[in-house]
Structure formats: C-alpha cells, structure tokens
Amino acid sequence: MNQPPETTxxxxxxxxxxxxxxxxxxxxxxxxxxxxxxxxxxxxAAGVNKQRIAAHIGYPAPxxxxxxxxxxxxxFEARLTDNGAAELLTLLRDILELDMTxxxxxxxxxxAGNTSRELRHAATxxxxxxxxxxxxTLFDHPMxxxxxxxxxxxxxxxxxxxxxxxxxxVIEIKSFPxxxxxxxxxxxxxxxxxxxxxxxxxxxxxAEAGGDPSQxxxxxxxxxxxxxxxxxxxxxxxxRKQLGVLNRQLTRMTRIDDLLAQYPESLTFDLDPDADGTxxxxxxxxxxxxxxxxxNYSPECLATCELCFACRDEAHGSTGALGKSVREDLxxxxxxxQALSLARGQLPPADRAEIAVQLLRAAQIREQLLGEVS
Amino acid sequence: MAQTIEALERRxxxxxxxxxxxxxxxxxxLASARRAELKRxxxxxxxxxxxxxxxxxxxxxxxxxxxxxxxxxxxxxxLLQVPAAPxxxxxxxxxxxxxTFPTTRVTSLKRDEERSFRSAPFARPYYICAAxxxxxxxxxxxxxxxxxxxMEKRVIGSLSPRVDFLTAAIRVADAIERIPxxxxxxxxLLQRFAGNIPGAAPVPGMLxxxxxxxxxxxxxxxxxxxxxxxxxxxxxxxxxxxAARARxxxxxxxxxxxxxxxxxxxxxxxxxxAAS
Numbered sequence: 001m002n003q004p005p006e007t008t009x010x011x012x013x014x015x016x017x018x019x020x021x022x023x024x025x026x027x028x029x030x031x032x033x034x035x036x037x038x039x040x041x042x043x044x045a046a047g048v049n050k051q052r053i054a055a056h057i058g059y060p061a062p063x064x065x066x067x068x069x070x071x072x073x074x075x076f077e078a079r080l081t082d083n084g085a086a087e088l089l090t091l092l093r094d095i096l097e098l099d100m101t102x103x104x105x106x107x108x109x110x111x112a113g114n115t116s117r118e119l120r121h122a123a124t125x126x127x128x129x130x131x132x133x134x135x136x137t138l139f140d141h142p143m144x145x146x147x148x149x150x151x152x153x154x155x156x157x158x159x160x161x162x163x164x165x166x167x168x169x170v171i172e173i174k175s176f177p178x179x180x181x182x183x184x185x186x187x188x189x190x191x192x193x194x195x196x197x198x199x200x201x202x203x204x205x206x207a208e209a210g211g212d213p214s215q216x217x218x219x220x221x222x223x224x225x226x227x228x229x230x231x232x233x234x235x236x237x238x239x240r241k242q243l244g245v246l247n248r249q250l251t252r253m254t255r256i257d258d259l260l261a262q263y264p265e266s267l268t269f270d271l272d273p274d275a276d277g278t279x280x281x282x283x284x285x286x287x288x289x290x291x292x293x294x295x296n297y298s299p300e301c302l303a304t305c306e307l308c309f310a311c312r313d314e315a316h317g318s319t320g321a322l323g324k325s326v327r328e329d330l331x332x333x334x335x336x337x338q339a340l341s342l343a344r345g346q347l348p349p350a351d352r353a354e355i356a357v358q359l360l361r362a363a364q365i366r367e368q369l370l371g372e373v374s
Numbered sequence: 375m376a377q378t379i380e381a382l383e384r385r386x387x388x389x390x391x392x393x394x395x396x397x398x399x400x401x402x403x404l405a406s407a408r409r410a411e412l413k414r415x416x417x418x419x420x421x422x423x424x425x426x427x428x429x430x431x432x433x434x435x436x437x438x439x440x441x442x443x444x445x446x447x448x449x450x451x452x453l454l455q456v457p458a459a460p461x462x463x464x465x466x467x468x469x470x471x472x473x474t475f476p477t478t479r480v481t482s483l484k485r486d487e488e489r490s491f492r493s494a495p496f497a498r499p500y501y502i503c504a505a506x507x508x509x510x511x512x513x514x515x516x517x518x519x520x521x522x523x524x525m526e527k528r529v530i531g532s533l534s535p536r537v538d539f540l541t542a543a544i545r546v547a548d549a550i551e552r553i554p555x556x557x558x559x560x561x562x563l564l565q566r567f568a569g570n571i572p573g574a575a576p577v578p579g580m581l582x583x584x585x586x587x588x589x590x591x592x593x594x595x596x597x598x599x600x601x602x603x604x605x606x607x608x609x610x611x612x613x614x615x616x617a618a619r620a621r622x623x624x625x626x627x628x629x630x631x632x633x634x635x636x637x638x639x640x641x642x643x644x645x646x647x648a649a650s
Contacts, residue, residue, distance in 0.1 A: 082459065083539045083542075084535025084537075084539040086536075086570035089536070093572065100572070101604055101605070103533060104532035105532060109515055110515060111510065112507075112633070113513060135608060
C-alpha cells in the first residue's frame with residue numbers, strides 16, 4: 001500500500017507548505033459519496049486543506065455544525081453511555097437479545113489519562129484482539145486507523161463497537177430524530193457510509209492482528225432519538241453496498257499516479273503563507289490551478305465537499321449541475337442552454353434526434369399547462 | 375447515613391485485625407502505618423456519627439444546602455457506596471438531601487482535594503478522590519469516590535460500571551424504604567434505575583406508562599440483586615487483583631488520585647505497529 005517516493009513528493013508539492021489535513025470518518029465517507037470527481041480525489045490524496053483554499057478563492061465552505069446540534073448530540077450520547085451504559089444495555093438487550101452476562105464496558109477516551117491517538121489506538125487494538133484481560137462487550141470511543149492515500153487516518157468512532165456472539169458490531173449514535181419510524185433518508189445514508197468506514201477500519205485492525213476480518217459484521221446498529229423526545233431507538237443497517245464503494249475509492253486513491261500523470265509537474269495549491277500564516281498567493285492564480293483539475297459537480301457535493309460552491313459556479317449552465325437524474329434524463333446534452341434550444345424547436349444533429357423529440361414534447365406539455373417556455 | 379457508619383465500623387474491625395497481624399511478627403513500620411489508618415477510620419466514624427443528626431434536619435429543607443460542596447458530594451457518595459459520576463451524585467443529593475449543585479463545580483473540587491492531600495497528607499478524615507481504572511491505575515474518567523473506602527471499591531474493571539450501577543440501585547431502594555414519605559425526586563430516581571434493570575419494572579414492559587409511585591423498592595432491589603449475582607464473582611476477582619496491584623505500586627497520593635506519570639507510552643516501529 002505504500003506509495004513510491006516520487007508520488008509522495010508530487011503530492012507534497014501539490015499541497016505546498018501547509019500541513020496535511022487528517023482524514024476522519026466524515027471526509028472518508030465524502031470521498032465515497034462522489035467517487036468520480038478527479039478534483040476531490042487529487043486534493044484529498046495530497047491532504048490539501050480544501051477549506052482554506054475554498055475561502056481564499058472566494059467560495060468559503062457552507063459547513064459547520066451548530067453549537068446547539070453538537071450539545072444535543074453529546075447529551076444524547078452521554079445519556080446512553082452514562083452509568084455503565086445502562087440505557088444502551090437495556091436497548092441492546094431488548095432489540096438484539098444481548099446476553100445478560102455481556103456488560104463489560106471500557107472507555108477509550110483516554111489511556112492512563114493520555115489522549116494521544118497512537119496510545120488510544122494501541123489500547124483499542126490490545127482490547128479488540130484479545131491481548132488484554134477483562135471481559136469486554138462495549139468499547140466506548142475506540143481509536144481505529146485506516147490507510148488513506150498512503151497516510152494513516154485516525155478514526156475516532158463517535159460510537160461504540162460491541163461484541164455480540166463473538167462478532168463485532170459497529171454502533172453509531174446519531175442525534176437526528178426518527179419520527180413515526182421514519183428518519184431523513186439522506187441522514188441515514190450518511191450514517192450508513194460513516195459506519196461502513198468504521199467497519200472497514202475495524203476489519204483492517206483485526207486482519208493486521210492475524211484475526212478473521214469477517215468477525216466484524218456488515219450489520220451495523222444505528223441509534224437515534226425517537227420522535228421529539230430523547231428516548232432512544234435502535235435499527236440495524238446493512239452496509240455491504242457502502243463497503244463496496246468505499247473499497248473501490250480507497251483502492252483508487254492508492255493508484256493516484258495515473259491521475260497525477262495528467263497534470264503538469266509544476267501544479268501546486270500552495271497558499272504561499274507569510275510568517276503569520278496569511279496566504280499571499282494571488283486568488284486568481286490559485287483558482288486557475290484548481291480549474292486545471294476537472295471536477296465532477298453534483299448537488300450532493302453541497303453536503304460533503306468544501307469546494308462545492310466553487311465547483312457549482314464553474315458547472316453553472318451544465319446539465320450535471322442539476323443533479324444525476326436530470327443529467328441522465330438529458331443523456332448526451334451537456335449544457336442546459338442546448339436543451340432549451342432543442343425544446344424551442346432548433347434542428348437537432350442526428351445523434352440527438354431522439355432526445356430532441358422528447359424535449360419538444362415536454363415543452364408542448366409545459367406550454368399547455370403554464371404558457372410559453374421562457 | 376447509617377450505611378457510612380456501618381461501612382466504617384466494618385473497616386475499623388478489619389484494621390484492628392490488620393494491626394494485630396502486623397504487631398505479632400514484630401513489623402513496627404507496618405504496624406504504625408496500620409495504626410495511623412485505624413485512627414483515621416475512627417475519626418471518620420466520629421465525624422459521620424456527629425453529622426447524622428443535623429443531616430436529618432437538612433433533608434427536610436427544600437432550598438439549597440448550606441453545607442460546603444465537598445460535604446454534599448460526600449453525603450451522596452456515602453448513600454451510594456460506589457464510585458459515581460458528578461451527574462448522578464448531584465441527582466442523588468437532590469433526591470435525598472433536598473439540594474443540588476452544578477456538576478461543573480465538581481471538577482475543581484477534585485483538584486482542590488488532591489492539592490489539600492498533597493500539602494498535608496491525611497489531615498482530613500476523608501477526601502473526595504478518584505476511582506482508578508483497573509488496567510492502568512489512572513483516574514477513571516469522571517468518577518468520584520471517597521478516600522476511606524477500601525481500594526477494591528475504588529478500582530474500576532470492565533464489569534464494574536454495571537456492578538456499581540446495580541449496587542447504586544440497591545442503595546437507592548434501601549434509602550427510599552428508610553424514609554416514611556419519600557420525596558417525588560427520590561422515587562423518580564428509583565424509576566430511572568428500574569427502567570434499566572431487567573425485571574425491576576412493576577409490570578414487565580409497562581415501565582413507560584407506570585408512574586414513579588408504582589415502582590417498588592423491594593422489587594428493584596430483588597431484580598438488581600439477581601443480575602448482580604451474574605457479574606459479581608468475576609468483578610470481585612478483577613477488582614481484588616487490581617487493588618493489590620495499586621497498593622503495591624502506588625504511593626499514598628496516587629492511590630487516591632491515580633497514577634499519572636508512571637505510565638510508559640507505547641513505542642512504535644516503522645510499520646506503525648506497537649513494539650512489544
């Protein structure tokens with residue numbers, strides 16, 4: 001999995017003088033969310049701080065969780081794990097028929113008062129691979145590790161891994177509500193891919209220690225508050241599909257050479273910071289460097305990628321910017337302007353005759369209902 | 375408060391035996407150390423006894439307590455008899471002693487206690503101290519204990535959080551039975567315990583609709599004892615082993631506030647694996 005030194009050197013040059021940004025479960029799951037985007041693949045492989053770059057070229061990222069949401073999330077999690085995880089145990093006993101004897105609880109927030117990620121990872125590994133004593137069932141905030149683009153990313157699951165009938169289940173605690181048995185599908189999808197990242201990392205850990213990775217179940221457990229109260233409910237999530245996407249994406253990142261070969265050696269996203277870290281690079285110049293690398297913008301990027309506003313602006317007028325379903329419906333037509341002129345009756349080239357007929361028909365229906373197509 | 379006094383009496387008895395065992399073979403240093411410990415336990419017993427009467431009055435007060443924070447924490451921990459997190463300590467104090475306190479203040483309390491102990495060891499009859507994690511003997515995150523408790527009670531193995539939760543439920547049930555008209559907050563506390571112990575609800579599966587008045591202390595105690603029987607042996611074994619290690623490896627202050635610098639960080643080789 002190690003990269004050749006020349007690849008590492010090129011990635012370092014792309015990043016410039018900035019420190020590499022560490023991946024976390026969110027960024028890794030974002031990778032899998034838009035696997036076809038070379039811009040994202042390249043920037044992430046190089047560990048570029050996309051947030052700072054986006055801000056410098058005038059498109060600051062729209063992210064950040066509100067303080068209230070974070071407090072609410074923490075309170076919900078604490079409620080489940082307080083007092084020897086009493087509430088979580090009750091839930092697991094009810095739903096998964098967890099055996100009465102399985103109550104071991106270990107906290108990995110710190111090892112001997114030390115919160116270093118390496119130490120916490122070592123302690124997690126010892127506990128999970130059985131080089132450690134004590135009956136353990138629940139692992140609170142273990143520290144996992146995943147190799148992404150040649151570097152280790154430490155993953156602190158916002159969750160607990162549980163040993164049930166000898167297999168490990170990843171548990172993800174989320175604070176979005178499940179109302180009348182239904183949760184926001186986008187949020188569940190995000191939780192599923194995040195869980196898949198943990199399953200992947202956990203399997204790596206078990207395999208590295210010489211164990212059987214299939215001990216880690218692809219069935220993960222999602223716990224969220226029910227309705228508008230803070231009473232928890234649990235559901236099982238099958239993350240096999242997400243694991244597949246993730247595997248492909250991670251393999252792709254190790255084959256970053258093919259991608260690098262398409263761009264000039266001199267390409268860099270360095271911000272040219274002064275002594276105080278204030279960027280000195282001309283924003284226009286940086287924007288040009290970014291524009292060299294193709295992006296594959298889709299509306300889903302708005303939820304996951306820091307560069308989304310820049311890419312959206314760039315993709316303005318293209319059918320892809322309206323989402324996958326629009327792009328598929330308008331197969332072969334790249335720009336909305338082309339689609340509109342076909343709808344207005346412009347004579348199509350032979351290869352677009354079929355779609356042109358559909359567009360004309362659609363325009364007629366729209367006209368009948370609403371008036372002329374603008 | 376009867377629990378504390380009883381616990382102290384047991385401790386005093388144990389210490390008397392320990393003193394005798396040290397005196398007979400002529401081990402003077404050990405004997406004098408144990409005598410000092412016995413003296414402290416006796417002093418704690420006197421203090422606890424003297425404090426019983428005024429506390430009865432305080433229990434009736436609906437307003438904030440006039441006692442210093444450390445004594446309020448001590449009262450609640452003495453009722454529970456197990457290491458507990460500040461949130462539970464505050465809830466127990468509110469339920470049984472009629473006043474609560476912001477849990478944020480408890481963090482500085484532990485620091486003050488440690489400073490006080492280090493500047494004048496054993497000057498106070500008791501200290502609010504840390505519970506120790508069994509594996510590294512470091513302070514267990516967020517848990518508080520009382521320094522006069524035996525080490526076995528203050529170390530936390532992997533089963534201990536559950537065992538302590540069940541023990542706390544039993545103590546709360548006992549305490550409620552001792553009060554002729556338990557306050558609503560105490561019953562609510564018991565209800566919350568009951569909700570997470572199998573068989574503790576008045577009607578199985580009906581806990582959500584049952585009011586706090588329907589939760590019976592004797593049923594909760596019985597259910598908690600039943601589950602406790604499952605974990606108790608393994609937990610005791612782990613805790614005894616860890617306590618022996620703590621007494622052997624740690625100095626006085628570390629025994630109360632946890633090992634901090636004795637831990638060697640794991641070293642890594644080039645592949646990122648921990649070197650053994």
